[in-house]
Amino acid sequence: MRRIGVLTSGGDAPGMNAAIRAVVRKSIYHGLEVIGFRRGYHGLIYGDYTKLELGSVADIIHRGGTILRTARSPEFMQPEGRKQAVEVIKASGIDGLIIIGGDGSLHGAVELEKLGVRTAGVPGTIDNDIACTDYTIGFDTAVNNVIDAINKVRDTATSHERVYVIEVMGRSAGYIALMAGVAGGAESILVPEIDYDLQEVVERMHRGVKRGKLHSIILVAEGASSAMEVAEVIKEETKMDVRVTILGHLQRGGTPTAFDRMLASRLGAAAVDLLRSGSHGRMVGLVGKEIISTIYEQALQQEKPFPEELYRLATILAI
Numbered sequence: 001m002r003r004i005g006v007l008t009s010g011g012d013a014p015g016m017n018a019a020i021r022a023v024v025r026k027s028i029y030h031g032l033e034v035i036g037f038r039r040g041y042h043g044l045i046y047g048d049y050t051k052l053e054l055g056s057v058a059d060i061i062h063r064g065g066t067i068l069r070t071a072r073s074p075e076f077m078q079p080e081g082r083k084q085a086v087e088v089i090k091a092s093g094i095d096g097l098i099i100i101g102g103d104g105s106l107h108g109a110v111e112l113e114k115l116g117v118r119t120a121g122v123p124g125t126i127d128n129d130i131a132c133t134d135y136t137i138g139f140d141t142a143v144n145n146v147i148d149a150i151n152k153v154r155d156t157a158t159s160h161e162r163v164y165v166i167e168v169m170g171r172s173a174g175y176i177a178l179m180a181g182v183a184g185g186a187e188s189i190l191v192p193e194i195d196y197d198l199q200e201v202v203e204r205m206h207r208g209v210k211r212g213k214l215h216s217i218i219l220v221a222e223g224a225s226s227a228m229e230v231a232e233v234i235k236e237e238t239k240m241d242v243r244v245t246i247l248g249h250l251q252r253g254g255t256p257t258a259f260d261r262m263l264a265s266r267l268g269a270a271a272v273d274l275l276r277s278g279s280h281g282r283m284v285g286l287v288g289k290e291i292i293s294t295i296y297e298q299a300l301q302q303e304k305p306f307p308e309e310l311y312r313l314a315t316i317l318a319i
């Protein structure tokens, strides 16, 4: 192995830069050359790449986003696009490719493997919806961004004695809502993984008002419902003063937390080691305290277990 490539694909996630840095520095440490493809699979198709040196990744560990840029490439979904990407890969002289991204990006890696390209996957998405790793890069920062927002909303919610319905990202997963809801002390958390009854939410609010609560925070995962719809029902049922906050892409930006920087550094380095060892077609991940690797199929087909006991605890604590 002489030369490897790296790209970031799909929605960006804080910590991706730390992962790129780890890939580059670990590779160079072992005498390998590294090239970075820009805008994910788009860069593979159009041969948009640059050589990455030690200095190329200086001063980025603390930055959100990705210096390689990212994209969701419709062309790569087509066989012709993938064929073109393989031509570029051959011409670029790389012996392996590290793909940092979420579910869609890892599916792309599976397609490249079918065409004979050696790849290693690094899970990077704020959604934390990938199995075979306890955490994905960016999730912890996103949760902290949401908690920061809840803290701020709480101040004004208390002053005005209002109900706030806050909608958070996560695509079809409720991890961000659950973790931020527990850590932020939300009164109710609505996630797609668990059936909910808005009447129960309303009753909990009535109980809260009776015991002198000044506000209510309801956290809605985008995959469970829309904050607007939930707010309409609550307004109708309680006649309380209800406001909606949709956090949107604020959740995906900002300086990565120490946890995400650590995770990204470890996973990026592990992906290099995986390729160096002659292995490929696998995703690296963190399970417990250990860095492990799993074949893509397992990581993509297996349902990530949702921590239902944590959800129950959240309900108890918001009694």
Ligand code: F6P
Binding pocket: 011, 102, 125, 126, 127, 169, 170, 171, 222, 252
């Ligand atoms: O997958 C990351 C994510 O931020 C999801 O939580 C969200 O549903 C989606 O991407 C938003 O995508 P876009 O940035 O294309 O609007």
